[in-house]
Amino acid sequence: EIVLTQSPATLSLSPGESATLSCRASQSVKDYLAWYQQKPGQPPRLLIYDASKRATGIPARFSGGGSGTDFTLTISSLEPEDFAVYFCQQRTSWPPGTFGQGTKLEIK
Amino acid sequence: EVQLVESGGGLVQPGRSLRLSCATSGFTFDDYAMHWVRQAPGKGLEWVSGISWNSGSFGYADSVKGRFSISRDNAKNSLDLQMNSLRTEDTAFYYCVKGTFPDYRWYFDVWGRGTLVTVSS
Numbered sequence: 001e002i003v004l005t006q007s008p009a010t011l012s013l014s015p016g017e018s019a020t021l022s023c024r025a026s027q028s029v030k031d032y033l034a035w036y037q038q039k040p041g042q043p044p045r046l047l048i049y050d051a052s053k054r055a056t057g058i059p060a061r062f063s064g065g066g067s068g069t070d071f072t073l074t075i076s077s078l079e080p081e082d083f084a085v086y087f088c089q090q091r092t093s094w095p096p097g098t099f100g101q102g103t104k105l106e107i108k
Numbered sequence: 109e110v111q112l113v114e115s116g117g118g119l120v121q122p123g124r125s126l127r128l129s130c131a132t133s134g135f136t137f138d139d140y141a142m143h144w145v146r147q148a149p150g151k152g153l154e155w156v157s158g159i160s161w162n163s164g165s166f167g168y169a170d171s172v173k174g175r176f177s178i179s180r181d182n183a184k185n186s187l188d189l190q191m192n193s194l195r196t197e198d199t200a201f202y203y204c205v206k207g208t209f210p211d212y213r214w215y216f217d218v219w220g221r222g223t224l225v226t227v228s229s
Contacts, residue, residue: 043221046217
């Protein structure tokens with residue numbers, strides 16, 4: 001089973017700053033990685049798939065990068081609504097469709 | 109608008125059974141895989157089970173294999189999860205999730221609001 005490790009566990013930033021979240025896989029997942037955003041009391045929302053492709057309706061300030069085992073989600077110029085928990089997920093090896101443990105992006 | 113509405117959650121004793129259902133609308137149901145993903149309160153996400161567009165392939169997490177069974181009815185645009193021999197560690201919100209492809213081994217692009225399953229004596 002592929003293990004996804006996200007870092008940091010918590011990231012404290014201010015609106016307007018840029019955020020970089022990391023997801024590391026225990027073995028190569030090629031570029032088959034997605035990112036999801038979850039706000040309190042809501043289900044997750046797909047942001048990025050195939051490492052760098054934005055899902056429908058996702059603002060351009062969200063960008064994904066990386067391949068193989070190391071991936072990043074970058075949010076440029078944070079908006080108040082961006083403070084949430086972010087999960088990565090791989091689709092290379094099933095079952096299961098593993099998720100990372102999440103990074104909480106909080107307001108500083 | 110794509111809508112996924114789960115039902116069937118509740119409080120159940122360990123060892124008992126529960127059946128979750130998901131009613132869908134707003135998309136061509138039999139073009140896509142469907143999944144159940146769960147989240148214990150305050151915890152991370154765990155994929156539970158997925159099924160391809162035509163029920164030809166499906167998978168389960170090791171934690172539920174042999175106890176849970178996924179099924180879909182393309183005529184009714186619905187997805188079910190039969191949960192047997194429930195354990196306290198199955199307590200979670202269960203989300204019905206639409207896949208991004210006909211095969212289930214892809215991503216998850218639309219999520220329901222979830223239904224809470226509590227396993228406790």
